[in-house]
Amino acid sequence: MNLEQLRYIIEVSKSGSLTMAAQKSHITLSAISQSISLLEKELGVTLFTRSRGQSAMPTEEGKVVIEKAKEILVKINELKEEVDTYNNTLSGELRIATIPGRMHLLVDTVAGFKNDFPDVKIKISEQGPKEIIENILTDKIDMGLMVLNEEYLPKNSDLVYEMVLEGKMVVAVNSKSKLSREKSITPEMLMKETLVLYDDAIIQQFMDENIAKCNDVNILFVTNNVVAINNAIEKGLAVTLGLDFSFDKNPIYKRNIVTIDLETPENKLVSYGWVRPKNKPSSQIAKTFIKRLTLDI
Numbered sequence: 001m002n003l004e005q006l007r008y009i010i011e012v013s014k015s016g017s018l019t020m021a022a023q024k025s026h027i028t029l030s031a032i033s034q035s036i037s038l039l040e041k042e043l044g045v046t047l048f049t050r051s052r053g054q055s056a057m058p059t060e061e062g063k064v065v066i067e068k069a070k071e072i073l074v075k076i077n078e079l080k081e082e083v084d085t086y087n088n089t090l091s092g093e094l095r096i097a098t099i100p101g102r103m104h105l106l107v108d109t110v111a112g113f114k115n116d117f118p119d120v121k122i123k124i125s126e127q128g129p130k131e132i133i134e135n136i137l138t139d140k141i142d143m144g145l146m147v148l149n150e151e152y153l154p155k156n157s158d159l160v161y162e163m164v165l166e167g168k169m170v171v172a173v174n175s176k177s178k179l180s181r182e183k184s185i186t187p188e189m190l191m192k193e194t195l196v197l198y199d200d201a202i203i204q205q206f207m208d209e210n211i212a213k214c215n216d217v218n219i220l221f222v223t224n225n226v227v228a229i230n231n232a233i234e235k236g237l238a239v240t241l242g243l244d245f246s247f248d249k250n251p252i253y254k255r256n257i258v259t260i261d262l263e264t265p266e267n268k269l270v271s272y273g274w275v276r277p278k279n280k281p282s283s284q285i286a287k288t289f290i291k292r293l294t295l296d297i
Helices: 003-015 018-025 029-043 060-086 104-116 129-137 201-211 226-234 284-296
Strands: 048-050 056-058 092-098 120-126 143-147 159-167 169-174 195-198 219-223 240-243 257-262 270-277
Touching (some): 018 029, 129 159, 195 201, 195 226, 195 240
Parallel strands (some): 195 219
């Protein structure tokens, strides 16, 4: 038994075809067929039921062996990556998705990570919560960073969540405005203000449950453009709402913008963290990145 044989049976189980598995493995059909036959002989079981056209379906025994083969290859990969971290030679790819408006939380971690591990290719994209979940389950991304709100987290045993930080909703105002002298702001006080809002489901939900109940709300615009929101506050045109960690360390929001606590019964702490597939152990790259992100935040 060797690692190539394990890779072959996994590839055949994915494609359901010896021919396709041979093509993806860049070997001949006869070579992959012979390799699997030798493994079956060594183990004393039939791994696949073969039919005309070189299609192949795992037997019950084959399914068990294939799952064990996957576990073995994962452990071997983890071992290699662990050794690479000691030598600062970690290499590979890390695909991350984050909900909009939180990208600034990753900048310092990514910069330090790339400096220490230049051979790791990092891809970061902004996606909505539902898209993040879907792409994790379909193996399009390795991990997602999002608000861990029960409404956005499916009850799915294939996912694992872990909190990185907690935050609460605050009001961001111009430091020269009258509101900046307040210790806290109530929904009634906001009714006298013009709002600009980030186009975010969490903010919209908070508005619906807390602010919109008062009366009509004066909203100047809703956008995903944080620069436009910043400019509106800078010029004294409006105030905005957001989770406090959306403003912390965010260079877009300049020094003359301050945040004030929002006084509402429903202003509960909101968790922000990462989600990953349960049945696919995190790579050493992902583990190292998460560890650094937690320390940086």
